[in-house]
Structure formats: structure tokens, C-alpha cells
Amino acid sequence: MVEPLTTAQALxxxxxxxxxxxxxxxxxxxxxxxxGGIFRVTDGLQKRFGQRRVFDTPASEAxxxxxxxxxxxxxxxxxxxxxxxxxSYPAFEQITSHIARYRLRTMSRVSLPLVIRMPVxxxxxxxxxxxxxxxxxxxxxxxxxxxxxxxxxxxYDLLTQAIRDPDPVVFxxxxxxxxxxxxxxxxxxxxxxxxxxxxxxGTDLTIVSYGAMVRTCLEAAERLATQGILAQVLDLRSLxxxxxxxxxxxxxxxxxxxxxxxxxxxxxxxAEVSARIMTECFEQxxxxxxxxxxxxxxxxxxxxxxxxxxxxxxxxxxxxxxxSYARPPG
Numbered sequence: 001m002v003e004p005l006t007t008a009q010a011l012x013x014x015x016x017x018x019x020x021x022x023x024x025x026x027x028x029x030x031x032x033x034x035x036g037g038i039f040r041v042t043d044g045l046q047k048r049f050g051q052r053r054v055f056d057t058p059a060s061e062a063x064x065x066x067x068x069x070x071x072x073x074x075x076x077x078x079x080x081x082x083x084x085x086x087x088s089y090p091a092f093e094q095i096t097s098h099i100a101r102y103r104l105r106t107m108s109r110v111s112l113p114l115v116i117r118m119p120v121x122x123x124x125x126x127x128x129x130x131x132x133x134x135x136x137x138x139x140x141x142x143x144x145x146x147x148x149x150x151x152x153x154x155x156y157d158l159l160t161q162a163i164r165d166p167d168p169v170v171f172x173x174x175x176x177x178x179x180x181x182x183x184x185x186x187x188x189x190x191x192x193x194x195x196x197x198x199x200x201x202g203t204d205l206t207i208v209s210y211g212a213m214v215r216t217c218l219e220a221a222e223r224l225a226t227q228g229i230l231a232q233v234l235d236l237r238s239l240x241x242x243x244x245x246x247x248x249x250x251x252x253x254x255x256x257x258x259x260x261x262x263x264x265x266x267x268x269x270x271a272e273v274s275a276r277i278m279t280e281c282f283e284q285x286x287x288x289x290x291x292x293x294x295x296x297x298x299x300x301x302x303x304x305x306x307x308x309x310x311x312x313x314x315x316x317x318x319x320x321x322x323x324s325y326a327r328p329p330g
Contacts, residue, residue, distance in 0.1 A: 004181035010152035011041045011117075011173065013186055014159040015079065019049050025163060026071060027054045029064055029081030029117075038083055039119060039178045061087055065094035065116065072114040073102075077163055082118040085172065086129035092137070099168045100143030111166040115159070120148070121212050121262050122309050123176025125302035131175075132299055133263035138170045139240045139272075146240040147193055148172035150214035154197075156186035158237065161193040172239075174212035196243040198250065200233035205319055206250040208273055209260040210236040213310060217260055220315035231319060239269055247273060248280040255286040256322040260310050265293040287325035290318045 005013070019025045027042055033056040036043030046054035057064050061082055068080040082088040088095070095116065102112045122131040138146045145167055149155035155173070162169040191197055199214065200207075200221045209217045214235045221231040234250050236243065251257045257277050259270040274289040292310045300308045 004183050005152045005186065006179055006181045007149070007152045007155045007173070008039055008041050008178040010156040010186055011159055012043060012045070014156045014163070015042065015045060016048065017187075018160060018163045019045065019053065022077065023053075024075060025053075025077045025079065027079045027081070028057055028067060028071075030057055030059055030083050032056060032081050037081060039175065041117070041173075041178070042081070061089075061091035062094050065091035065099065068114045068116065069094065069099050069112070072112045072168075073110070077113045079115045079117060079163060082116065084130050084132070085118040085120040085134050086132040088116070088118055088134070095138070095144070095170075096141045100141050102143075103167065104143060112168050113164075113166050115162045115169045115171050117159075117171045117173060119175040119178075120172045121174045121176060122299065122305050123174075123212060125305060126175070127302065128299050131305070133261070133294070135172055135239055135263060136268055139269060143168070144240060145169045145193075145238070146172065147238045148174065148211040149177070149237070150174075150199075150211060150235050151177065151180065152182040153184040153186060153189060154235075154237065157189040157191070158193055160187065165193065172211065176212050191237075194238045194241050194243060196237055196246040197235045198232060198246070199235045200231065202230035202232040202254065204229050204254055205231040205256040205258065205322060206234060206254045207231050207258050207260060207315065207319065208234045208236065208247060208250075210239065210269070211262065213260050213262050216310060216312055217315060220312045220319065223312060223316050224319055227320075229319060229323070236269075236273075242272065242276070244276050244280065247276060251277050251281045252284045255284050257281075257285075257289045258292060258315065258318045258322065259289060260292045260315055262294055262309055264296045265291060266296050268293055287322040290322060292318050
């Protein structure tokens with residue numbers, strides 16, 4: 001019998017398996033060693049592989065990123081952890097000005113295989129910097145790959161591929177999913193890291209999302225089905241590069257699209273997805289592309305979190321709104 005696996009356990013297993021298969025894989029960050037990380041993603045790794053391969057760092061995010069850069073140049077495959085995504089801001093210069101640019105600066109003679117893991121998003125009643133979604137900053141930076149899982153099996157597959165990738169990968173982990181479990185076999189997936197995945201079939205509407213919001217979109221799709229609307233749900237998985245082919249094929253098939261993410265709306269990933277849909281699918285669209293996102297404000301106090309994050313009700317409302325337009329199919 002296959003036991004359920006949480007997202008935190010799946011990530012831990014991916015790290016363990018990759019460290020076991022290659023001595024070049026090392027793990028670093030604040031409290032990743034003795035404590036095993038504040039979400040216990042690195043639990044037991046230091047005991048198994050030793051302090052030279054799993055080591056705690058000072059509370060210096062710029063230092064963590066800089067050391068990871070040096071290790072990658074020296075032939076290692078470092079996996080660096082930022083305790084929370086917003087804590088990465090002091091390391092932003094290292095990540096965007098140096099880590100992202102080595103392939104360009106060396107005319108592809110030098111690759112930089114490193115992963116920067118960071119918890120993102122709300123759902124746990126975190127305060128301000130503990131619940132932010134800064135993916136747009138990294139997606140906007142050429143030279144970085146950005147991926148995010150929507151569940152345990154995806155977390156294992158994506159992290160395994162990210163560690164093996166020759167380029168720097170920012171790995172966004174929705175913290176609300178750490179405790180969510182799933183029955184499956186880690187490593188059974190065969191979808192490339194950069195490819196989106198259709199996780200719910202439908203003929204009337206395409207809902208595009210990623211990370212923790214995929215589960216919310218699946219709930220919305222189930223509710224829409226009771227109202228006679230059959231919605232697809234497309235999990236992007238990779239935000240950079242973006243799987244434009246899958247987005248195009250899905251939207252051309254249904255003729256309607258709603259894009260959902262937890263970050264604020266303005267210039268978010270949904271804006272790019274919407275623009276590409278308009279370019280690639282204009283003749284097939286029966287309605288404007290609508291977006292459901294957080295509001296353009298800082299993360300609110302925990303008591304207001306449910307009003308700030310996209311909800312099933314808001315997604316269902318946007319989906320129904322797309323049917324209020326009278327444009328016939330192209």
C-alpha cells in the first residue's frame with residue numbers, strides 16, 4: 001500500500017534522492033541543518049549526509065545567494081533556502097545581477113546549476129513578509145527559470161528536475177501546501193519542468209493558474225460543473241519559461257479564459273498570460289480574458305487574508321462573467 005506523502009515530505013525526499021545520487025548536491029540556508037528548516041523540508045538531511053553537505057548559514061540572504069553562486073562555479077549543485085520569499089529581497093542584487101547573468105557573460109561557456117528554494121503565499125495566517133508572492137520580480141529577470149508545484153508529486157518531480165538543470169532555478173514553494181498530502185509514487189511523472197499540465201478537463205472555459213491556487217481553481221471547476229459550465233484547469237508549473245503552446249491550445253479549444261494567481265494583479269504573471277492569449281487566440285476568443293488575483297496592496301493582517309486571496313467564489317464569478325459576452329466563435 002502506498003502511503004500518503006505531504007508536500008514537505010516530497011521535497012525532502014527529492015533532496016535526499018538527489019544528494020544520494022550525486023555528491024555535488026549540497027544544501028545551505030538558515031536553520032536547514034540541525035533544525036531541518038522551519039517547515040522541516042530539510043529534516044534529517046544533515047544527520048544523513050553530514051555538515052559539509054548540509055550546513056547552516058548566518059542570517060544573511062545576500063551571503064546565502066553569494067555562497068551558492070561560488071559553489072556552483074566550483075562544480076557543486078547547491079540548493080539554497082530562503083526562509084520566506086520576501087526574505088530574499090536583500091539577496092536580490094546577487095540573484096538578478098550575478099546569478100542570472102553568468103551564461104550570458106560567458107557566452108554559454110559557464111553554466112550555473114543552482115536552486116534557490118523559498119516558501120511563498122498565504123493560507124497560514126502569516127504576517128506581511130511571511131506570506132508574499134514575489135514571483136514577478138524573478139520571472140521578469142532573463143536568465144532565471146522559475147517553477148512552482150501545486151502538490152506533493154509535482155513538488156518531487158519539479159525539484160528533482162530543477163537540481164539537475166544546468167541553469168539557476170528559483171523554486172517557489174506554496175507554504176500552505178507543505179502539510180497537504182497526496183497518494184502517489186514520487187518520480188513517476190514524465191512531464192518536463194518547463195511544460196504546463198492540464199489537471200481538469202472541460203469544453204467551455206479554460207482556467208489558468210499555478211501553485212496553491214490550482215487547488216482553489218479545481219474547487220471552482222467542480223462548482224461550475226454543477227451549474228452546467230465545464231471548465232479546464234491548466235497548471236502552468238513553470239512561470240519562466242512559460243508554456244505558451246499549452247496555453248494557446250487550451251484556450252483555442254474553449255474560447256474563454258480566466259487567469260488566477262495569488263500575487264497582486266498589476267504586471268503580474270496573469271498580465272503576461274492574458275497578453276499572449278490575446279495574441280495567439282484572438283480569433284477564437286468568445287469573451288475578454290478575465291483575471292482573478294489578490295489586490296494591489298501589501299499583504300494584509302491575518303484576519304483579512306481570506307478577503308485578499310482569490311477565492312472559489314471570485315473565480316466562479318469571473319467564469320460566469322465570460323458567458324455574458326455575446327461574441328460568437330471565430
